[in-house]
Amino acid sequence: MSLRSRHATSTVMLTLTYVAAIIATLPLLFIIFHLLRQGAAFIRPEFFTEMPKPVGEEGGGMANAIVGTLILIGIASAIGLPVGIGAGLYLADKRTAPLATTVRFLSDVLNGLPSIVLGIFAWEFMVRPFGGFSALAGGVALGAMMIPLVTRTTEEMIRLVPISLREAALALGYTRWRTSVSIVLRTALPGIVTGALVAVARIAGETAPLLFTALGNSFWSTSLNEPIAALPLQIFTYAISPYESQHAQAWAGALVLIAIVLIISLIARYATRGRHDGGGD
Amino acid sequence: MTGTAAPPVGDPIAGIRPAGPVETSARGDRVFQIVITAFAISIPLLLVVIAVSIGLAAWPALSRSGLSFLTSSKWDVAAGEFGAAPAIYGTIVSSILALVIATPLALGVSIFLSEIAPKWLRQPVGFLVDLLAAIPSVVYGLWGIFVLIPLLRDPIAPFFKDTLHLGNTPLFSGPNYGYSMFAAGIILAIMILPFISAVTREVLLAVPRSQREAALALGATRWEMIRDAVIPYAKSGIIGGIILGLGRALGETMAVTMLIGNRPEIAASLFAPGYTMASLIANEFTEATSDTHLSALMGVGAVLFVVTLIVNALARWLVWRVTKGGVR
Numbered sequence: 001m002s003l004r005s006r007h008a009t010s011t012v013m014l015t016l017t018y019v020a021a022i023i024a025t026l027p028l029l030f031i032i033f034h035l036l037r038q039g040a041a042f043i044r045p046e047f048f049t050e051m052p053k054p055v056g057e058e059g060g061g062m063a064n065a066i067v068g069t070l071i072l073i074g075i076a077s078a079i080g081l082p083v084g085i086g087a088g089l090y091l092a093d094k095r096t097a098p099l100a101t102t103v104r105f106l107s108d109v110l111n112g113l114p115s116i117v118l119g120i121f122a123w124e125f126m127v128r129p130f131g132g133f134s135a136l137a138g139g140v141a142l143g144a145m146m147i148p149l150v151t152r153t154t155e156e157m158i159r160l161v162p163i164s165l166r167e168a169a170l171a172l173g174y175t176r177w178r179t180s181v182s183i184v185l186r187t188a189l190p191g192i193v194t195g196a197l198v199a200v201a202r203i204a205g206e207t208a209p210l211l212f213t214a215l216g217n218s219f220w221s222t223s224l225n226e227p228i229a230a231l232p233l234q235i236f237t238y239a240i241s242p243y244e245s246q247h248a249q250a251w252a253g254a255l256v257l258i259a260i261v262l263i264i265s266l267i268a269r270y271a272t273r274g275r276h277d278g279g280g281d
Numbered sequence: 282m283t284g285t286a287a288p289p290v291g292d293p294i295a296g297i298r299p300a301g302p303v304e305t306s307a308r309g310d311r312v313f314q315i316v317i318t319a320f321a322i323s324i325p326l327l328l329v330v331i332a333v334s335i336g337l338a339a340w341p342a343l344s345r346s347g348l349s350f351l352t353s354s355k356w357d358v359a360a361g362e363f364g365a366a367p368a369i370y371g372t373i374v375s376s377i378l379a380l381v382i383a384t385p386l387a388l389g390v391s392i393f394l395s396e397i398a399p400k401w402l403r404q405p406v407g408f409l410v411d412l413l414a415a416i417p418s419v420v421y422g423l424w425g426i427f428v429l430i431p432l433l434r435d436p437i438a439p440f441f442k443d444t445l446h447l448g449n450t451p452l453f454s455g456p457n458y459g460y461s462m463f464a465a466g467i468i469l470a471i472m473i474l475p476f477i478s479a480v481t482r483e484v485l486l487a488v489p490r491s492q493r494e495a496a497l498a499l500g501a502t503r504w505e506m507i508r509d510a511v512i513p514y515a516k517s518g519i520i521g522g523i524i525l526g527l528g529r530a531l532g533e534t535m536a537v538t539m540l541i542g543n544r545p546e547i548a549a550s551l552f553a554p555g556y557t558m559a560s561l562i563a564n565e566f567t568e569a570t571s572d573t574h575l576s577a578l579m580g581v582g583a584v585l586f587v588v589t590l591i592v593n594a595l596a597r598w599l600v601w602r603v604t605k606g607g608v609r
């Protein structure tokens with residue numbers, strides 16, 4: 001091959017990577033464009049304060065679904081954060097111990113399981129034995145999804161804490177667990193908060209596990225033992241319904257959901273920037 | 282108060298005694314250790330509980346029909362016959378389609394971001410691609426129903442059928458309703474793209490500089506450097522990323538349920554509606570009234586669980602090999 005044709009090949013291939021980059025960013029822009037075009041007109045104050053209207057009536061809101069999603073996130077966080085942070089502390093502490101390696105690997109595997117599998121688990125584990133769909137079961141399914149995410153970010157953030165800080169605390173007479181909790185954990189806190197936010201953003205839009213657990217509810221309910229409405233479930237129901245008015249609501253709901261998820265993601269990204277100088281003093 | 286227990290052997294602070302008043306330091310440490318160990322152990326435990334509950338739920342169906350549950354292509358709820366083959370077939374085809382579309386794109390983006398793009402472009406482009414992973418599945422489904430499906434009906438499907446004259450080949454034959462394996466494959470491709478590209482980018486960045494410098498010093502063009510020095514080094518990690526994407530595609534539920542057409546038949550045409558394991562479960566679960574139907578759905582769930590477990594374990598192992606090697 002001549003030098004010229006080698007350079008030509010190189011130029012063509014490198015240009016193709018530019019094309020790939022452009023194509024890869026297009027879907028996101030398309031989706032956001034359509035969400036804004038179809039959904040923005042329906043985002044009024046009523047959307048956040050009113051209940052869904054019956055089929056055929058215009059207007060109405062998704063107040064119950066928004067509150068339901070917040071409740072589900074709350075339950076999931078109550079399960080996922082302590083377990084995830086605890087396991088992350090353990091992994092950062094033990095590093096290469098056989099159990100730590102196993103847990104790290106299995107946590108990655110758990111992270112890759114389809115969310116619908118966790119829905120089936122929560123259904124068999126929580127819904128069937130207790131005889132009914134419930135917000136609690138939905139929270140358990142989502143909480144199980146959060147655990148591996150929080151575990152791995154916690155571990156990574158704790159590893160960033162300089163060893164000298166730990167040594168200084170020990171030298172001053174802190175016990176090991178006080179060092180872990182009030183020095184190491186506190187220093188790593190901004191990063192851990194970021195990880196928690198990323199995990200919340202991920203589960204906030206989950207739908208599949210909720211089909212088996214929280215089920216959805218067209219009425220106002222905040223009881224943990226009853227089926228509860230959720231934004232993603234409502235979007236799903238409305239999207240596949242034959243009614244125009246419900247399609248409009250689905251777009252509006254999707255816009256709100258995306259806004260929640262993106263805002264959380266952006267906060268998380270912003271918070272990570274200051275992680276090296278954050279927190280401990 | 283001090284000296285209630287000897288510090289463990291090899292402890293870096295062995296022999297250092299706290300100066301101030303110490304409240305049962307050894308016991309506090311032990312309790313703390315037990316607590317975080319318990320949290321850590323809860324992860325393997327959770328996996329076991331998940332496996333057991335799915336096994337229990339699926340057992341009636343699996344024991345009733347045995348191996349024919351996997352091979353029978355007849356899924357007839359009214360007749361009480363449940364064969365998972367159409368759903369297994371649909372899962373494989375839609376995932377392969379997604380990989381075929383997403384892999385070259387993800388590789389291209391990753392090479393662009395790690396080797397070629399000017400510094401100021403890397404952050405924003407990487408961020409936009411990463412954000413694809415943050416969009417909920419149900420939003421992809423909504424967008425698919427109202428934007429992608431109409432586009433498939435016209436102009437995309439007619440382009441394949443008439444312009445390219447592929448209408449008579451089995452892959453593109455038959456009527457086109459929009460809701461199809463093709464639609465599911467495209468949406469899956471968009472959804473797994475950020476996962477593949479994130480891993481690929483990471484392993485490409487783990488390739489040592491010396492590898493690139495050596496290739497350039499030998500007179501390679503930039504593309505030859507990437508092809509002959511960078512990609513081979515990162516190969517197993519890239520394959521890991523692709524398999525990780527496969528794992529996502531296999532289990533993706535909502536968007537596929539909304540777009541694939543949900544018909545339990547094996548059709549050669551990509552424009553025909555189909556089913557995947559996940560979409561079958563999600564679509565029929567709320568309507569399932571009989572125990573045999575429910576248990577058959579859980580049987581499909583069990584197959585999905587086992588398959589994704591294996592695929593994920595394999596992918597992680599491959600990625601670990603490269604990223605660890607790169608850091609070392």
